[in-house]
Amino acid sequence: MNHNHLVFGAGLIGCYLGGAIALSGQSVRLLCRAKIQKNLQDGIKLTDYLGHQALINSIQFCQAIEQGATPFGIIWLTVKCTDVATACEQMQCFVDTHTRIICCQNGLGSEQIVKQAFPHNQVLRAMVPFNVVEMDKGHFHRGSAGTLTIESDNCEEQFVEQLIAQINSDLLPVESSADMDSLLWAKLQLNLGNSVNALADIPVKAMLEQRGYRLVVAGLMKELLAVTKAKNIVLPKVTAVPAQLIPYILRLPNILFKRVANQMLAIDPNVKTSMWWDLSRGKATEIDHLNGAVVQAGDRLNISCPANQKIISLIKSIQHGEVNAPKRPISAEQLYQLVFSEQN
Template identity: 55%
Template sequence: MQVDIKQSQHLVFGAGLIGCYLGGVLSYLGLNTRLVCRPVIKDKLQQGIKLTDYLEHVSSNIALQFAEQQGSGPAVSETSPIDFLWLTVKCTGIEQAVRDIAPFVSANTVILCCQNGLGSEALLKTHFANNQVLRVMVPFNVVELKPGHYHRGSQGSLTLEYSPSTQASIEALAKVLQCDFLPVALSQNMSALLWAKLQLNLGNSINALADIPVKAMLQQRGYRLVIARLMRELLAVTDALSISLPKVTSLPAHWLPSVLSLPDFLFARVANSMLAVDPNVRTSMWWDVSQGKATEIDFLNGAIVEQAELLGLQTPANKKIIELIKALHQKSAPNKIRSINANDLLTMLG
């Protein structure tokens, strides 16, 4: 694909927390960007968006543009071709999104999949076999502090997948995107990187069960011990698959369970970068449960269990957490979560 990146057309489909932040950054950078979002989100963002982050960068009154879902109308790409379509819906929304994005996809559209977990891009590659479908790792958390104010609360670089055929265009895209609000990196081995990201995402379910901010959760050794058990099961799977996990934190992947298991006073000294997270941050799974929405548990912990079964490995801790999250989702009303303290959660794991 030959395209002038600075003149490229971007569409952010699925303007939740990550989608709104990403759309805000693209617009802040002056790129031709439109968002597809629910009417209630569009109404909230009509007056612009504010971006901040944990490093105290601030930009206010960023104007946004919107696109409407077309239904059975003419394809948007016929009059305004989309060069990069950023798909930021949850894994649970992929099947519907495949149908909804079709009017926006033209012959040269690159689809960038920004989902957690493993395997969500497979359906897109099947339906859009003639398009480049690339994976994106989003390592940081975003919270909405006030209506229209989106805050990046933790560290990490947005990482774009590339292949030999897409290297030039993706490198050019990364160069344009790199800014204070959005550190950017590239990877040619996204599968291993997403397994490494999945290791970190194992805290998502525990945060939902704990019902406290991420930083407060990590300050309690009991919750860290639970996360460490989940990680050890994941590492047994990746070792069996001969996957070498890249570093996505300051510590190697195999060190993380041991560091998480340290006493609180040692953990605070050794892993201070893990605690360099905004005290407001909660995980996406907490937000889903709090709003009574389906969670991504089957694409996170469930992906580990599924692969482990193929390998003949046991994953009792991940199976139990899946069970607890699904029970919590069934019992919870929106905005109401029943928290489980760390000691009780450890007891439940046996």
Template identity: 55%
Template sequence: MSSHIIFGAGLIGGFLGGIFTSLGQDTRLVCRPQTQKKLANGLRLTDYHKNEVNIPKLYFIDSEIPPATDNNMHCRFLWITVKCTAIQKVSNDIKPFVGPNTIILCCQNGLGSEQIIKEHFPNNQILRVMVPFNVAEPAPGHLHRGSEGTLHIETSVEQPEVITELVEVLDSKMLPVKETKAMLELQWAKLQLNLGNSVNALADIPVKNMLQQRGYRLVIAALMKELLKVTDSLEIQLPKLTSLPARYLPLILSLPNFLFNLVANKMLAIDPTVRTSMWWDLSQGKNTEIDYLNGAIIKAAQKHEIACPANTRIIQLIKESEIANASSLPRKRIEATTLLKEIA
């Protein structure tokens, strides 16, 4: 039995798998053949603090060969690191790796995708994981963590000692890890930060460059204000994930550039090449996770009769970009002033 299987080892999954391996954990990666080829000679991991670790050898489970159905393929911890849009298919693909004692850890952005896994595996523990940072691929075989944040694992009600021990093993310099009993609140707080994903995808520029332009920040602030109306209605208090409290983020983002640069220096302390996962999805012609991000806000807002025009319009613009991708039409970058008018 492998201790860890990372299913969908792309950027985030590859980074986690590399860290786990560097910590001496028995870890296997399930990934696309082209990803396995890039990692055939090992993996270099770096972060924005200039930390570095090199893993000379990774271990894979071939995704193109149907796995055996015996217990040898079962693992203790199965980490699902695919996008929300792939969860339905993955719920069938992971069956050979799930035994009666397997704990399944869902690392998706947004809200609600873990329910699909729970429906397929009602007898297993399904725990949510909040991954707060971005990972980029500067070169084949090199993954770079470009932003701050602590990975949080949901506390297990059935076996709390198991997750406590897991956190103690994994918590490290390049991967800070904690457990939490307040995962729903954390997910909403992460969702607030993820509202920059769609704006970055439409802006078609690196995140740092986007945040340096007040027009784009005003768009993100408008999206966040709508989210805060929804969380107020749900009586959810958002925890602090960054150096700034969640409720103050729209105000800080709305500041003129010279003031923003003074008070939000940590927000800008990110790798200048980092782009969001939604940008990568559109760039690679894939459908995005917009329904699980901004769409989750709309879904909750409708139940409480809260209008969210900014998020509604952003969803429409992302959907239009997805349609353009499907039709092989050229991608259009939306300038800050234009995007601000779109949501007004």
């Protein structure tokens, strides 16, 4: 069965996702900013770190508000957490009772906004584990490993498996999960490094090659693991290494880290995180939905998360242009001192 898809808020991830869905023969339209649409007039080129590539010569678009718009069968919501509420208002004309909405946000909890806006629709979560960079106009490159995972429950299991069979490909590996809560906490553990990358102001691979930055990320993860343990959440493996071992590996000296962390370093050298892009462009970041989610959960459990709280403070001070905000790039040594000096 061929579904009509709308990728709503197509940025880096959304354009890559839309292009990959189009390759599968599905009907897909993108809703994106005018500048992005202009860059896609000649189509989309997709590549990945494994050498796969494809060209989509023609891309269909739609506008945020269309008179007499035809509802879509599937809407992939790819906006940032901070834009979900606004997106729900703009999506109204594209939704009917049969529309399924797939939320592709980082962090925790933003799907509740969608469920409140569309209480009669099936709302599913998706976990996007890979990074995408735009190498040139219309050329989107998946720079790291990972499988797009879509939430599956008893009601939607058949639909989700059918969808996966239709869109799964080398460029877009897809699978399902019946336990998205645990999976999203595991993804959140990895996303805690987004804020460090934004403060370091360098590509992710270069950041991971410096032990000082890794020590900060390990400290953030340690607090998350304390929270998930208290919540009795068993984190699934989303990398080759079990969640509990990742902080130990990050703390290794550089020479040992490079020997045992080949997959962590199997990242395109150009990749930077979405929070780096937001902070660099003066936009609101997703810090409250990432590190903030750890702090909020810790507060409810009476578990202190001072490293995550300090990182939140640093990001917001830069974001708001405060006089005493540190200047980027923040070196590994300086960031370590800023995060942990008060704890020692």
